[in-house]
Amino acid sequence: MGIAYTETRGIVLRLERQFAAPREHVFEAWTTPEALKRWWCPPGWQAERMEVEGRFLEVQRPERLVYTWRWTGALKDMSESRVTVEFVARARRYTADPHARSSA
16 A cells, blocks of 8 residues: 655545455445445444445546545544545456545
């Protein structure tokens, strides 16, 4: 996994993960509440419910998601971020590449 920080009008955080699964399945894991409950929490934790607030700005199934994001109650005064997730096929593995840009 690579992480890059770039200072522009805010902070850009870029993460890249590879999964040995069809990208349609990885896309569903990002967009289905039941799937989110299985992978969003750290090992040993289980969410009773998933409640994600934000707006989908772009949905291109199964290639790309763009949405707004804000932590509630975790980081004081955190501004809204724009998150772009691209699902790219690479040699039988699929990459979920979420990168968030702070609007601060």
